Amino acid sequence: MLEAINLTRHFGSRTVLEDVSFSVPANGMTGFVGANGAGKTTTMRIIMGVLKSHSGSVSFNDTAITAAHRARFGYMPEERGLYPKQQVLDQLNYLGQLHGMSRTDARTEAIGLLDRFGIADRAKDKLESLSLGNQQRVQVAASLMHHPVALILDEPFSGLDPLAVDSMSSLLAERAATGVPILFSSHQLDLIDQLCDNLVVLSEGRIVAAGSAEELRARAHSRHVVVTPPDAGWLREQPGVSVLDVAGPKALVEFADDATGQRVLRAAIDRGAVTEFAPLRPSLAEIYREVIR
Numbered sequence: 001m002l003e004a005i006n007l008t009r010h011f012g013s014r015t016v017l018e019d020v021s022f023s024v025p026a027n028g029m030t031g032f033v034g035a036n037g038a039g040k041t042t043t044m045r046i047i048m049g050v051l052k053s054h055s056g057s058v059s060f061n062d063t064a065i066t067a068a069h070r071a072r073f074g075y076m077p078e079e080r081g082l083y084p085k086q087q088v089l090d091q092l093n094y095l096g097q098l099h100g101m102s103r104t105d106a107r108t109e110a111i112g113l114l115d116r117f118g119i120a121d122r123a124k125d126k127l128e129s130l131s132l133g134n135q136q137r138v139q140v141a142a143s144l145m146h147h148p149v150a151l152i153l154d155e156p157f158s159g160l161d162p163l164a165v166d167s168m169s170s171l172l173a174e175r176a177a178t179g180v181p182i183l184f185s186s187h188q189l190d191l192i193d194q195l196c197d198n199l200v201v202l203s204e205g206r207i208v209a210a211g212s213a214e215e216l217r218a219r220a221h222s223r224h225v226v227v228t229p230p231d232a233g234w235l236r237e238q239p240g241v242s243v244l245d246v247a248g249p250k251a252l253v254e255f256a257d258d259a260t261g262q263r264v265l266r267a268a269i270d271r272g273a274v275t276e277f278a279p280l281r282p283s284l285a286e287i288y289r290e291v292i293r
């Protein structure tokens with residue numbers, strides 16, 4: 001597990017991170033979301049030691065993080081970082097060898113990753129001759145070359161077509177399943193919803209929500225769809241019930257607590273037929289919108 005503990009960072013007189021704490025558990029993907037300028041890249045840079053925090057710390061598997069840990073991490077920085085004029089395969093080979101892989105292992109791994117991303121035929125081309133989306137695939141491949149023990153990826157999915165998103169997400173899910181903590185930032189809430197086991201939401205340098213998707217869903221608003229023919233308007237009169245929408249027999253409601261939900265269900269049965277009484281699982285995207293409001 002990777003942990004950020006009370007990180008604070010200023011730029012001049014501006015505080016861009018304030019007491020930021022969250023964990024990135026092994027066995028799962030953690031989505032890092034927040035508006036432009038919220039502080040995601042700054043946090044990732046601090047985790048990777050590219051930037052120092054003014055207070056707070058980072059730990060990996062319950063010990064203070066060291067350069068040796070970080071050398072075994074995979075990092076895809078916001079500014080990317082491969083050489084545009086160098087051949088794709090050469091760069092991946094070189095990076096693998098920098099991480100201690102033999103020339104043969106590095107080459108095998110590089111070809112395997114390029115193949116996985118459907119761009120093995122571009123191995124001998126200069127990076128700059130690839131489309132932006134394909135360059136992005138190479139950048140992600142670079143971060144995966146040495147079988148990292150943790151992955152920190154700054155917007156790895158931006159600019160990818162749907163097939164590339166699929167191949168990248170299945171590869172990352174495989175790595176996560178082997179116990180590699182993965183933190184990735186994204187503005188694509190639908191993807192976050194699809195991929196993440198954990199979510200960290202940053203707003204103006206502060207954590208506004210963090211935890212497992214299940215915990216966050218359980219903590220979120222308790223919305224229900226209630227269908228009581230012929231007309232669900234009576235729900236408006238019920239204490240502890242906020243009616244968000246009503247159309248004939250169907251209402252979308254929020255209960256103040258579970259007991260209110262049970263009381264309303266009994267009242268609905270007393271009135272006649274109840275054809276639907278169903279909790280709505282909020283998506284992570286909805287949770288994000290709610291906490292960021």
Ligand SMILES: Nc1ncnc2c1ncn2[C@@H]1O[C@H](COP(=O)(O)OP(=O)(O)OP(=O)(O)O)[C@@H](O)[C@H]1O
Nearest residue numbers: 011012016034035036037038039040041042043078
């Ligand atoms: N080197 C720097 N000098 C001064 N201010 C900086 C520096 N780096 C980042 N900032 C400021 O810190 C704040 C957080 O920026 P950061 O890049 O971490 O946000 P972000 O959440 O990654 O945003 P985005 O989603 O747009 O990538 C911003 O206001 C940014 O202008």
